[in-house]
Amino acid sequence: MIRTIRRSAAFAVAGTLALAAAGCSAPADDAATAADEGSWPRTIEHELGETTIEAQPENIVSTSITLTGTLLAIDAPLTASAATTPDGELTDDQGFFAQWADVADERGVGVLYPGLELDLEAVIAAAPDLIVISTTGADATAEAYDQLSEIAPVVAVNYGDKSWQDVADILGEATGLEDEADAAVASYDAEVAEVADTIEVPEGEANAIVYYGTENDVAFAKLGGPHADLLEALGFTIADAPDELDTAPTERQDFAFVSIENAVATLTGETVFLVNGDDDTKADLLDEALFANAPAVESGAVHPLGATSFRIDYYSALDVVHTIAADFGA
Incomplete structure (x- = not known):
């Protein structure tokens, strides 16, 4: 289920949040340094089209709990993620997957909304500069792509036909963290090779x-x-x-x-x-x-x-x- 809001209200709230965020942002020198890292703006081709990202993202939200694990693996500046219904074996008590819940907690990642029910108002309140979504699975939000794109740049990924390494490459490019993505893949590949030999x-x-x-x-x-x-x-x-x-x-x-x-x-x-x-x-x-x-x-x-x-x-x-x-x- 998607909680919808009027387009004009979305822009009004987003504008208010953006001004508030600007008031408490990092010093200008720090922002300039971040903007100089990599080549920006950049246009990312993805499952639902092309998205231009003006500057390296610093506040990413994920509407796909499946993609959240890869964002954490490449050390992306993820601030909030959709959560599923809590399950004692598969998730923590917030609904984050057990395999990375501790990492999310250490990095201060919050619940964007629970139960995998897309909440546009919650996405707006998070004031993201990049939204990562899935086009497949129970956490897919492809049908809301246009609405989400009114809030922030959106990159859509189909994780059903890709390895997590391929997903890491895509998200590394979208976030300017290509080196971190390469390092995560290299570390994993080395461990796989070691186990395969033993x-x-x-x-x-x-x-x-x-x-x-x-x-x-x-x-x-x-x-x-x-x-x-x-x-x-x-x-x-x-x-x-x-x-x-x-x-x-x-x-x-x-x-x-x-x-x-x-x-x-x-x-x-x-x-x-x-x-x-x-x-x-x-x-x-x-x-x-x-x-x-x-x-x-x-x-x-x-x-x-x-x-x-x-x-x-x-x-x-x-x-x-x-x-x-x-x-x-x-």
């Missing part, structure tokens, strides 16, 4: 799935999606998801949703990774008679990747890498 990868293919019991479709990670990319970087061979069996109303680049009847014949990997899964999820799959003949179920080669593994960002990706290092370490 684990024993089983023979055969692997499936990476989201399994919530037989009353739900099973989501299979697609080749080229962030989960498959992560696992393949560690040396696993991921079986591709069957597009022709995908029940999702719109095609996604990260997962194919397969009915439970078809999932029985599709779970062919000698190894199965449970995205967003824990030991209870593993026990449920191993105990389900429908999957008794699946190779990984027969052998018990089922590996939970943890509750935070569904939304892949720098922090959750490292959590997955560490989980796999513990499971497959030589």
